[in-house]
Amino acid sequence: MNIKVKTDKLKLWYGDKQALNGVSLDIYENKITAFIGPSGCGKSTYLRCLNRMNDLIGGVTIKGKVTLDGHDIYGVGVDEVAVRKKIGMVFQQPNPFPKSIYDNVAYAPLMHDMVKKGKECDALVERSLRDAGLWEEVKDKLNESGTTLSGGQQQRLCIARTIAVEPDVILMDEPTSALDPISTQVIENLMTKLKEKFTIIVVTHNMQQAARIADYTAFFHLGNLIEYSETEKIFVNPQEEKTEQYITGKFG
Template sequence: MLNEQTVESRDKPHGVQRQPAPGGPVSRNEKANHELSIRVRDLNLWYGDNQALKNIDIDIYQRNVTALIGPSGCGKSTFLRCLNRMNDLIKGVRVSGRVEMDGRDVNDARMDEVALRRRVGMVFQKPNPFPKSIYENVAYAPRMHDLVGRKAEQDELVERALTDAGLWNEVKDKLQQPGTSLSGGQQQRLCIARAIAVQPEVILMDEPTSALDPISTATIEDLMDKLKQQFTIVTVTHNMQQAARVADYTAFFHLGEVIEYNDTQMMFSNPYTKKAEDYITGRYG
């Protein structure tokens, strides 16, 4: 997070705070919701002896899109996976610091990982539908979590999730066909429907449009704008234009650190740090 050591000596207009609170953005988007969703403090992560994240402080706000940007290998996806403990699945990972939801550290040994991943869903870079029907892709997890019982409840949930994911009208007459029979963009929306079907609070998206064509990308971006009315979204992207279009807040990662965290309009129009400005303007990355 920004501090006296990481901020280059540049005079910045617009009344930007010189010493933002730990974890808070440099300046807030006053039109956005500022209720706290996830609080991260002093987060460090190692793959074996290699430290991938260094002293991360960041607050993520409810019902906003927060974009994580930065060069390849700078820790964006690693940080994203810390939010629902997906890094636990990687051998040799060690984590310190706190990732809090409702004041509870998700890394606490008493935390139920299955319950956590229901609250914090994930959509991956490459669409990965289950080898099941379109219907079962959506209904399976809610049924396993006892969120629905009768067939009528399942039908209602499947229709609602597919509608919220912008896919219902395209698939309502072929719900028993395999999810893998859909196009790439449709598969990714199916994965989004699958994620939101278990009623999460947060949706993590790791470069969700990088494997998609421009039309499918635009569809997913429009969908993210709609979904943030219900969910907190944290997304990794290498596409600066995409971050500018979809995100309320943007965090710039570099070599495992958060160099700048700001509302997106401010970040892209008048970045607070020289490193962020150089990256956004294409001088490196």
Template sequence: MRTKGVSVYYGDKKAIDDVSIDIPSEFVTAFIGPSGCGKSTFLRTLNRMNDTIPSARVEGSIELDGEDIYSSGMDVVQLRARVGMVFQKPNPFPKSIYENIAYGPKIHGLAEGKTDLDEIVERSLKRAGLWNEVKDRLTDSGTALSGGQQQRLCIARAIAVDPEVILMDEPCSALDPIATAKIEELIDELNGRYAIIIVTHSMQQAARVSQRTAFFHLGKMVEYGRTSDIFTNPIEERTKDYITGRYG
């Protein structure tokens, strides 16, 4: 994905100011910064989730494979299949584990019949590291799983429609350390199959899971580069101050 001069407004208030970034397909990219700096708002522009907020408007261009995702010809439903989203709080559908995964492939016509659906469900749950834990209870409700399992179910649901990009908005903030470690292992395993962008309030997590990091502050992207450089040799003074804990 590539963004050029992206600004986001909520009514008259500018939440994001002139952000341009190239997001590589082969790496995990982390967005870091203090609360309220705009990182989640910017993430939501990448699959047009801000369309659901009446006062929101987006200026600039965002391209997926060279195509402007805000063009009038863009099918937003198809866009959100290509750019999946995993939210801060796990949000499985109030359906069975099987139906949670099968729902997307069904509505997007990705399965010819039950055999195809069974294969997609099994493959997606395996990729999300959940298959062995739920294979004998696929008819149970997705909401009956633990918080960490629910989040992995939501990741399985996102990858079931074979997206190009997966957006993760603080996916571990509601989880305990053991569940967080499993999600981080999963991100590492999915790295290379999809472009993954993760918003995280944890600098340690960004350092562990990402290869590229963008630092946001007061609606601007202050610095973007290799994660190792951002954390050990930042160019901007504001980045250095945030990394060293002087504010945030």
């Protein structure tokens, strides 16, 4: 198995407050890795370190190393914009752009000069929407605003625009927490399909979701990585007492 993303003793401070206490973790290619833990445990913070979204917040200090295919994403001369093209992200709140469905998907590839306007771009938009399982629902209204779609459709549109940039890794920050159970199931099925092409890392507040879809699961607590292994192992036979307590609902 290929290690796609590797972090080494990653530490993060918001001002003087330390939020991550040295997390070392290997994430494998074409797998779904889930991060679980009580709120405030650092799982989302850690996720945002993986595509340098924390750079946007003032007063954040990051130490340690994050590599993608062995290349340091915080390395000298590495631009965070370029990093984010390779490591995409889907957010908790569906956030389609105030543009048409077509432009939502075409926006980034065109800006990145990946395709030319016209046929080439049309094909990419269709392919991305198909991969996101949205094509059949929107193919007749590509010019309508992305904000007119339902919540679940909006989230799939956000996934479609992320995969249109052809990243290696997709980060998902609680992608279904704002959705109803049926939309959630559609997205979960989509994720298991997408892992054939991409490496997926998902933060979830929902342990069952991790159990259903993740190949690997990491349990975070108070800024520490407590336990990380195959999902089955974590849920059936946790090694750490804290993990067991969390999984059995003793705290959360």
